[in-house]
Amino acid sequence: MRRRLSLHVILVVTAAALALVLTVGKRVHEGVSGVAFSTPSAWAAPGTAAVPRHDLSELKAFHLTLIRIKEAYVDPSRIDPKKMLYQALDSVQLNIPEVLVEPDEAADRLTVVVNDKRQTFSTADVDSPWRLAKTLKQIFAFVEPNMNPGADLAAVEYAAVNGMLETLDPHSVLMDPEAARELDASTSGKFGGLGIVIRMIDRKLMVVRPMKNTPAGRAGIKAGDHIVKIDHQSTDVLTSDEAVDRMRGKPETPVTLWISRKGVADPMRFDLIRAEISSESVRAKLLDGGVGLIKISNFQGSTGAETDRALTELRAGGATGIILDLRGNPGGLLDQAVTTADLFVDRGTIVTTVKGGQRKPRRAERGDAETNFPVVVLINSGSASASEIVAGALKNLDRALIVGTRSFGKGSVQQLYRNDRDGTTLKLTVEQYLTPGDRSIQGVGIVPDVALARQFVPADNDGPEDFLRLLPPTRSWGEKDLDAHLTSSFAKDTDQPSYELPFLYEKPKDRPADAPPPTDDDDPDDDIVMDFETVLARDLLVEAGADDRPAMIKAARALITKRRVAEEAKLGAALGKLGVDWSAPPATAEPPAKLTATVALDQPGPLAPGAKVAMTATVTNSGAGPAYRVHLRTHADDGIFDDDELVIGKVAPGQTRTFTTWVEVPKDAIRRVDRLTFDLAEARGATAPVPPVSVAIEAAPRPTFAYRHQLIDEGNGDGLLQRRERHRMRVSVRNTGDGPATETTAVLRNASGDGVVLDSSRMEIGELPAGGEKTVEFAFTVQPDLVGDTADIELVIYDAQVGAQSGEKLKFPVMSSGAAVVAAGGVVEAKANNTELREGASADAAVIATAARGTRWKVLGTVGPWTKVELDDGAPGFVATRAIGRSGGKPGGSVTARYQVTPPTIRVSTPTHDTTAARLTLTGTVTDDTHVEDVYVFVANSAAKIQTRKVLYRSNRGGADPRTLALSGEIPLWPGSNVITIVARESADVKTMSTTVVYRDAPTTAAAP
Known part of the structure; x- marks a missing residue:
């Protein structure tokens, strides 16, 4: 496929790529799971100026997006200017706290509230994109001057753009500069770096695998190495993403890694030069039986060539059949999907893109290339877009047998429009695509020939950890479940699998928590797991005897039948250990069963947070014949009680059977009432109404974290930051909430790049009862090469168990020089009430406490007009010399600590x-x-x-x-x-x-x- 250099055609959904969409496209707010803007926060504290000013009134990004929509959007009938205006403003109000929009669509007007100001605007004439922009400009002219100062106005405009795009489809989105850069790296497959696959294991940054022919691989870095330091920064204080950011950079720039290796006493130093790295999207392995496995993780710029190399190597190694594993593949570049599919077919149309009446077919070009080997394609609900093009082409051209579960169902194509002026990228849906035979998978996905369904049966049934599932989840997540998803007249949900095969999932043995990652002695392809699906695909290829899909479907019958019998036996045995008779009904007729059923909880409620609740189904058969495979499933708005299964099995005439499943109420539960309803099914169709159950859950008393912090200077002692100085940061956390915190953690994050080096970034505070307080200390050093005159650090206190968190972004001024502390002694006392004590010798230093008149301290020294004193906890403090006088008494008195953060x-x-x-x-x-x-x-x-x-x-x-x-x-x-x-x-x-x-x-x- 040919494309202009300034544009990319991309088909991406779910996984990392979807995360980029959600970063700026999904509407989120505090308290609702999701991801907000990855740019600086769209709002700022009153009176603060956090980011360069963006001229909101010009609406540059909004206007440019409207132009692109008018020129290129796939379905002009979906462009509704008035709806786009309302949705744009809804997105703004969700991202900007002080904005509230009160729409009155029936009266063609809306009222906008900003802080304590309100104004009503008419929307009656919003009937074109340009009148939409004109009205929005008028509204923003009211919004901007009434917002809190310091807001990121660019983020406000991005929110409006993405709200507007939400009315079109779920894949059109404006990506902020950071998200755009990440997308560039993921689709090009190239970046400046070292060529190391890393993973954080037990808070250690471990090398999973060095890539071949990269700086790391050539230098001798090995799988299992522990990276302890990147340049000056200890990795103990980094997340895996932060570590990746430090190792990546422009090619030909240096970076030093310090590595701890088993059997080597001292850390090893590796001085490396970054290079352009081509990330791997394809892994391959030759399996038993002459079957080659090719696993494609995504479709980036090199995927077609990578797949070609893998296919050539596997065929040369003796592979007579190929498994193409596309499970969890979110998509990628259209041309790479076409190139990949072309490796397996020698004729026919691979895909056709359509917009209105225009059609662009992309046909196979390999001619008489060797493609006479059988292929099985593995897919699941995470296989989307570009991976669906490949699977759909191989299925509809009768080239491969498809095995797995229905794919995601994204049948649209997006174009990338880069804006070099502000670094944003617009991803706009410009076409839909059709698989061979003019079949759209939009909203319906690829239906496998062999449909698999995982079943889970625990070894025991003693508590909430014992998970049981025989049926697919009722709540699916695919294209059809997304708001404003496109529809296609070419999409027909009529395909049915040739075979269905439920199987009992066997969980791999857990890897010990302290086990290192793979070493060079291990199989380098050990991330390719021989799970049930892979083994089945291999065996289907061994038994295939043909390379076309119809023949492979026919040849699969005996193997699928054999596996189904085996899986039925395994399921029956597993349920039998739980006391359930899962016998199938006989072929001969029997009198009908007559069932009654109830479900009850063992606790009356309200249920306490953390409670383990037994939910028991009781089924009685008063009929003349037995009931077989009786099975109940719950439905509730609350995910705690939704989709639970109660397996009764066989119930003989006159018999009552019970089954209990366990539910654990979350420790951070919120107050709620739910209605539980139930479905009952039986192998021969017998049914019974099951009375609903109401359940109340009590709210967990929640902690709230107030805290105070103080910098303790280990340099010249003046309490102020200068370059080359090390400071301890003492943080005292107090629980001002109603409930205890069980796993309190304090985290310090460096937002100053290489200019600040943290000695530690995570402190475990542990249990903190209501009213309790604990103190921890961090430490960091300001480097000589710090850019700017502030050290930017983020402090977060949280308890993941109960979902409580407090935090702030701190900016500490860095002085060019400081005065030395002149040693002094004696005792001084405060002359007045509310005498302020500061963390440094400056009126701009933070106030850490106030003291009552007569409070006395031991003197440690003087710095200009400031006296350095010793506080009760041994830490230093600075008080204005004019506010104190000499005293002959002993240190003591009344000091009130100042908490910088006390949440409302x-x-x-x-x-x-x-x-x-x-x-x-x-x-x-x-x-x-x-x-x-x-x-x-x-x-x-x-x-x-x-x-x-x-x-x-x-x-x-x-x-x-x-x-x-x-x-x-x-x-x-x-x-x-x-x-x-x-x-x-x-x-x-x-x-x-x-x-x-x-x-x-x-x-x-x-x-x-």
Whole structure:
């Protein structure tokens, strides 16, 4: 395929590529799982200027995107300017806390609230893209001056663009500069680096595999090596992503690795020069039986050539059949998918791209190339886009047998438009594609010839960890499940598999936690696992006897039948160990069964966080004949209780059988009420209504982390940062919440690049009861080559067990020089109440405590107009010399520590968690020790397809008390579980979140609020 140099045609979904889409395209907010902008935060603390100013009123990115849509979008009928405007503003309000949009589509108007200002705009004339842009410009002219100063206005515009694009399809997205760079690296397959595959194991950065013919491979770095330092930075303080960033860079630039190797006493130094690395997208291995396995992870710039080399080597090594493993392959470049498919076919159309009435077929070009070997293609729901082109071509050209599960179903093509001016990239859907025979897989996917289904049966059934599943999950995730997905008149969901084969999944033996990664003595291809699917594909090829799909389907019958019998026996034996008789009904007729069934929990509720709950199904057969393979499945909005299976098995006439499954309530549970409903199935079609069960879950009392921090100078002692100085950072964490923290952790992140070197970045605080406090110390050094005049560090305190977190981005000024501390002694005392103690000898240094009049300290020295004193905990502090006087007493008195971060407290009254009403009155109060900026509320309801909706905003501008904000408002409710998330802000970084769930019954007459 030929393409212009400035553009790429790309087909990508899920996995890493989808993460790039979600980074800027998915609407998220605090309290709802997802990923926000990867650029600097779209908002900033009041009064702070965090990023260069972006001229929002010009709408450059928005205008350029509109032009691209008008020129190239695949389906112009989906362009709805008014809908695009509403969605653009909805995206803005979800990303900018102080913005609330109140649409009134029936009246063709909307009201925009920004902090304490509001204005109404007409949308009646928004009937073209250009009037859309004009109206949005008017709205932004109101929004921008009323927002908190310091917001990243570029991110605001990106949010609007992506909201607009959401109305088109789920794959059109504007990527910010960072996401665009990552996409470039993933699709080109090339980057500047060392050629090492790494993995973080037990917080050690381990080499999984050095790549061949790379700086790391040539230098002798081995699998199993522990990278302890990259240049000056210890890897103990890095995440794997941060380590990758440090090892990558421009080709021909140096980097030094220090490596610990088993059997070598001292760390080994490797001075390396970065080179252009071509990442691997293809792995290959020759299996038993003369079968070659080719596993393609994605379709990047070199995939076709890599596959060609692998195929040639395998055929030369004696492979007479090929497994093409495309499981989990998210897609990639269209031309590489065509090139790869062309390696396996010698004639026919591989794929046809269509837009309107225009068609562009891409045909096989290999002519009489040798393709007379059987092929099995492995796919699953993670096989998408470009991988579906390959699988679809090989299936519909009758070239390969397809084995696995239905693929994702993405049948569209995206074009990349790079904007060199701001570094963004627009990924826009410009075409749909058809597999051979003009068959679209859009929304339906590739249906395998041999459909597999994994089943799980535990060895025991003693607790929640014993997972059982016989049926596929009810909640699938594919193209058809995405909002605003495209439809195609060429897509027909009529294909059926030739064979279905459920199989009992056997979990591989767990690798010991302390086991090292593979060494050079291990099989270098050990990441190619001989799982059930691979073994089956190999055996199908051994038995194939032909290289065309119809013959292979026919030849597979005996093997599939044999495996099905074996798997049925394995399943029956596994269930038998749990006391379940999974006998199949006989072929002869029997009297009918008559069933009654109930399900009950062993605890009345509300269920406590962390509770282990037994859920027992009881089935009685009052009929004249036996029931076989009786099986119940649960349905609930709450994933805790959804999709659980209760396997009863055979129930003889007059018999009652029970089965218990276990559910563990999360330790960070939120208050909610759920309705559990049940499906009952039986091998011969007998059924019975199962009464629903209501279950209430109690909220876990949550910790809240307040903290104070102090820099302790180990250089000249003035408490201020200078280059070449090492500082300890003492952090005291206090739990001001209602509940205990069980696994508290403090993490320090370096945001200054090589200019700051952390000695440690993670401290385990452990248990912290309500009201408890613990102190930890980090350390870092400011390097001479620090760029700029601030050391940027991010501090985060969290407990993953209960989902609590506090944090902020810290900017410490770095002085060009400092004054030496002049030694002094004696005792001084404060002349007045509220005497301030600072961490450094400067009026700009942070206040770490205040003291009452008469408080005395031991003097350590003086620095200009400052006196350095010793605090109660032994740490130094600095007090203005004019604020103290000499004292003859002993050190002591009243000192109050200053907590730099104390998140707001939310107290909300929820009148009910179970209602039939369409609205809920929410009342409460938000308080803070210094300042409450605002509070806002979101509602999400998956059953009603309400992804996230911002429903309330209250600003505290002009409030009577800056430390208190009253909250009162009507919250809309939809049928099902409404997840209500309240966010209160002190600043951009410091915020508190409170979440609860209100269940609204859904009678047939219920309407949306």
